[in-house]
Amino acid sequence: MRKAPPRFPKGRFYVVMKDRNGEGAWSQDLxxxxxxxxxGDGELRExxxxxxxxRKSFPGVQASDGIGLTLARxxxxxxxxxxxxxxxxxxxxxxxxxxxxxxxIHIRGERVRIESPRDAAALGIGMVHQNFMLxxxxxxxxxxxxxxxxxxxxxxxxxxxxxxxxxSARYNLSVDPEAYIWQLSVGEQQRVEIxxxxxxEADILILDEPxxxxxxxxxxxxxxxxxRMRGEGKAAIFITHKMEEVMTFSDRxxxxxxxxxxxxxxxxxxxxxxxxxxxxxxxxxxxxxxxxFTPGEPVLELRGVSATDDRGLPALRGISLSCRAxxxxxxxxxxxxxxxxxxxxxxxxxxxxxxxxxxxxxxxxNASPLSIIxxxxxxxxxxxxxxxxxxxxxVAANLAMKGYRSRPLSSGGIIRPSRFRDLARRLIExxxxxxxxxxxxxxxxxxxxxxxAILAREIxxxxxxxxxxxxxxxxxIGATEAVRNELVAERDKGRAVLLVSEDIDELLSVxxxxxxxxxxxxxxxxxxxxADAERIGALMAGxxxxxxRT
Amino acid sequence: MELVTSILAIAIRAGTSLVYATLGEIYTERAxxxxxxxxxxxxxxxxxxFATAYYSGSVALALLAALAVGAALAAIHAFLTxxxxxxxxxxxLSITLFGxxxxxxxxxxxGPISNNHRLVGLSGPRIAxxxxxxxxxxxxIGALFTQDILTYALYALIPLAWFYLYxxxxxxxLRAVGEDPQTADAMGVDVxxxxxxxxxxxxxxxxxxxxxxxxxxxxxxxxxxxxGRGWIVIALVIFAMWNPAxxxxxxxxxxxxxxxxxxxxxxxxxxxxxFLNMLPxxxxxxVLVAMTFWESLSxxxxxxxxxxxxxxxxxx
Numbered sequence: 001m002r003k004a005p006p007r008f009p010k011g012r013f014y015v016v017m018k019d020r021n022g023e024g025a026w027s028q029d030l031x032x033x034x035x036x037x038x039x040g041d042g043e044l045r046e047x048x049x050x051x052x053x054x055r056k057s058f059p060g061v062q063a064s065d066g067i068g069l070t071l072a073r074x075x076x077x078x079x080x081x082x083x084x085x086x087x088x089x090x091x092x093x094x095x096x097x098x099x100x101x102x103x104x105i106h107i108r109g110e111r112v113r114i115e116s117p118r119d120a121a122a123l124g125i126g127m128v129h130q131n132f133m134l135x136x137x138x139x140x141x142x143x144x145x146x147x148x149x150x151x152x153x154x155x156x157x158x159x160x161x162x163x164x165x166x167x168s169a170r171y172n173l174s175v176d177p178e179a180y181i182w183q184l185s186v187g188e189q190q191r192v193e194i195x196x197x198x199x200x201e202a203d204i205l206i207l208d209e210p211x212x213x214x215x216x217x218x219x220x221x222x223x224x225x226x227x228r229m230r231g232e233g234k235a236a237i238f239i240t241h242k243m244e245e246v247m248t249f250s251d252r253x254x255x256x257x258x259x260x261x262x263x264x265x266x267x268x269x270x271x272x273x274x275x276x277x278x279x280x281x282x283x284x285x286x287x288x289x290x291x292x293f294t295p296g297e298p299v300l301e302l303r304g305v306s307a308t309d310d311r312g313l314p315a316l317r318g319i320s321l322s323c324r325a326x327x328x329x330x331x332x333x334x335x336x337x338x339x340x341x342x343x344x345x346x347x348x349x350x351x352x353x354x355x356x357x358x359x360x361x362x363x364x365x366n367a368s369p370l371s372i373i374x375x376x377x378x379x380x381x382x383x384x385x386x387x388x389x390x391x392x393x394x395v396a397a398n399l400a401m402k403g404y405r406s407r408p409l410s411s412g413g414i415i416r417p418s419r420f421r422d423l424a425r426r427l428i429e430x431x432x433x434x435x436x437x438x439x440x441x442x443x444x445x446x447x448x449x450x451x452x453a454i455l456a457r458e459i460x461x462x463x464x465x466x467x468x469x470x471x472x473x474x475x476x477i478g479a480t481e482a483v484r485n486e487l488v489a490e491r492d493k494g495r496a497v498l499l500v501s502e503d504i505d506e507l508l509s510v511x512x513x514x515x516x517x518x519x520x521x522x523x524x525x526x527x528x529x530x531a532d533a534e535r536i537g538a539l540m541a542g543x544x545x546x547x548x549r550t
Numbered sequence: 551m552e553l554v555t556s557i558l559a560i561a562i563r564a565g566t567s568l569v570y571a572t573l574g575e576i577y578t579e580r581a582x583x584x585x586x587x588x589x590x591x592x593x594x595x596x597x598x599x600f601a602t603a604y605y606s607g608s609v610a611l612a613l614l615a616a617l618a619v620g621a622a623l624a625a626i627h628a629f630l631t632x633x634x635x636x637x638x639x640x641x642x643l644s645i646t647l648f649g650x651x652x653x654x655x656x657x658x659x660x661g662p663i664s665n666n667h668r669l670v671g672l673s674g675p676r677i678a679x680x681x682x683x684x685x686x687x688x689x690x691i692g693a694l695f696t697q698d699i700l701t702y703a704l705y706a707l708i709p710l711a712w713f714y715l716y717x718x719x720x721x722x723x724l725r726a727v728g729e730d731p732q733t734a735d736a737m738g739v740d741v742x743x744x745x746x747x748x749x750x751x752x753x754x755x756x757x758x759x760x761x762x763x764x765x766x767x768x769x770x771x772x773x774x775x776x777x778g779r780g781w782i783v784i785a786l787v788i789f790a791m792w793n794p795a796x797x798x799x800x801x802x803x804x805x806x807x808x809x810x811x812x813x814x815x816x817x818x819x820x821x822x823x824x825f826l827n828m829l830p831x832x833x834x835x836x837v838l839v840a841m842t843f844w845e846s847l848s849x850x851x852x853x854x855x856x857x858x859x860x861x862x863x864x865x866x
Binding site: 095097098116117118121127129133134135136137138142145146147148149151152153154155196 | 717718719720722723725726729730732733734735736737738739740855863
């Protein structure tokens with residue numbers, strides 16, 4: 001295959017290397033690839049992307065309201081904004097998935113119309129979507145070549161595999177080209193996504209919240225890959241709502257709010273605090289205010305609980321925990337170590353194979369979800385779109401979904417739609433859910449607003465125990481703050497809260513007691529006041545208290 | 551030995567139309583389109599094939615006519631389900647109802663005046679079985695070589711269909727569209743084009759299966775000549791787990807049951823025909839049950855994940 005010759009930005013020092021076959025020359029930036037470049041450098045470099053006056057509206061939402069954006073070769077631009085600020089919409093337009101209502105796009109100085117992802121790919125634009133674009137039942141190699149231009153009628157998959165191995169060695173992205181996607185972990189799937197772009201030699205990369213699903217270590221690897229690609233003269237735009245990522249990944253940052261650009265800064269000239277203020281439009285409290293810890297009687301008790309995951313493999317191995325009234329019990333752990341199964345066993349969605357679950361001293365082991373709900377247990381599930389809400393039903397119906405069985409929402413088995421609406425209006429007001437109306441189908445809301453709606457419904461139904469699984473995952477600062485405050489408010493009202501989170505800072509600031517899960521076992525339980533991030537991190541990685549790995 | 555050979559020969563002849571239709575439907579479903587219009591398309595294929603052969607005297611023209619009619623009916627289904635995003639089940643069923651009714655109507659109108667405008671009871675050109683010299687005399691496998699040209703074509707078509715689906719660029723696109731249209735679209739595959747082409751080509755193959763009935767297996771036109779084969783094919787696609795290479799086994803099984811039925815009835819058996827007719831469906835149920843038990847396996851061989859869903863780019 002013919003490769004385009006590498007292009008080097010001016011004013012930098014490069015060494016050019018070749019691999020053993022003498023093909024695939026690549027370059028390495030000799031200057032340290034850390035930190036942003038001097039201001040004004042952008043003027044010297046080729047302008048890869050320029051978007052002007054981009055507008056796009058969806059029913060009831062102006063997602064992009066005249067946004068302009070530029071990207072130079074060898075630059076990493078961060079698009080920072082809350083959920084629903086219009087970041088993904090803007091990038092979906094650049095990637096050809098959405099068509100703008102108005103505005104111009106120039107690529108390498110030429111005005112272009114990007115009508116489809118195929119057009120975008122032809123212009124060297126590639127996007128790693130938040131929900132990975134991979135066909136589960138196909139292999140890595142098949143996914144990599146899918147839809148590629150100039151692919152021969154009978155693709156030589158062995159050559160494809162060789163090239164994938166080459167690329168994965170060069171960028172340190174190890175993955176088995178013959179594995180099926182469904183066999184891979186989320187981190188590996190992301191590597192496949194990046195390999196796909198590298199394989200296509202895209203030089204404009206769009207990464208939509210790339211670290212949302214990664215462990216801290218995987219994030220670091222990703223950062224190294226991005227820096228390496230930048231060194232090769234590629235450019236990247238990445239979407240995020242995390243300030244730390246902006247600081248470590250980017251040269252320049254653009255802050256969006258409600259479909260408009262509110263600020264554009266060189267990363268070196270700003271700090272997380274300023275960015276947070278710009279993004280939310282007000283000062284943000286990073287600490288959560290809470291009343292002193294005065295625990296009451298145990299509400300939830302687990303004794304030696306074991307359960308299996310969806311594939312029938314052991315997920316919980318003899319868990320014993322207790323959560324008291326007025327206590328937030330934080331469950332720490334890397335995703336996939338039994339957290340989801342734990343929450344499901346407590347809420348009756350998954351059968352326990354062994355052990356005992358009791359709520360307020362009544363045994364509820366393998367009781368039906370309805371009987372557990374009637375004991376006052378509320379659940380904010382991990383998967384808010386599949387389990388938490390019915391996408392095609394209205395906001396009002398979704399909000400009424402727990403209380404519809406009884407007065408005032410229904411009487412004598414007949415539901416009362418006008419009371420659904422009253423309830424919805426009250427909750428929308430109270431929880432500041434941004435929705436065009438009570439009758440809007442909930443799937444049209446942003447992730448943060450769907451989560452707020454679930455929270456509103458569940459807190460209304462919560463009598464004694466609230467089980468919250470990754471409640472702030474994928475949410476922006478404003479929504480995260482609101483969710484955390486609500487959890488603490490429930491605790492202060494004397495309810496027990498089981499909070500599953502992979503964000504150590506969240507656990508340290510919100511939880512009263514922290515339990516660490518690793519491979520379905522409790523590695524340790526201790527008061528949050530005595531915990532520190534390092535100790536939790538070590539336990540999450542399976543290190544015993546003495547520093548030994550189990 | 552002769553009995554086995556003759557049962558196998560009938561099984562293959564009876565199975566040929568099923569294999570064509572199954573291959574057609576596999577291609578359609580691989581693109582995520584469920585076409586329940588099979589029964590109607592097969593009937594229309596049988597009718598248009600026979601009528602064309604009767605008037606033109608050309609079997610080749612007859613086959614072309616059947617292909618065209620099948621493609622046209624499937625194009626209606628594609629338009630309704632892909633462009634208009636109508637419910638695939640409703641659209642497919644209405645094509646079956648339309649096709650069956652229209653075929654029956656035409657069967658009473660297209661015939662010559664001498665036959666009171668009816669096609670029923672006429673005999674026209676047919677595709678005769680041709681024995682391959684030498685090979686057709688072999689015991690048992692000789693049955694493979696006393697078939698008509700459509701069956702011989704299948705011997706090449708089945709491996710080609712498999713190769714096309716699993717080894718070519720088009721096959722890769724097709725599978726991706728059926729599994730995950732959003733991903734296929736994002737990767738630059740023209741989802742609409744693939745869906746249209748797969749549905750239309752699939753419909754043409756299904757109609758060819760119908761034409762094989764009226765031109766070879768039971769030459770001539772009769773009401774409901776397919777005898778529910780269109781529905782059997784829907785089960786066969788599941789039985790084949792959407793793999794062209796496996797389509798042949800299900801078709802042989804169903805064809806074999808047909809053949810055994812002939813033989814048993816001729817010998818005056820006491821096993822009711824209904825019982826034998828039920829067996830293939832029982833086998834299908836068994837496969838479905840086995841597939842749910844075998845969940846990890848079904849991820850690789852199961853139904854295309856996007857089967858039955860309409861796709862629109864900007865919908866969440």
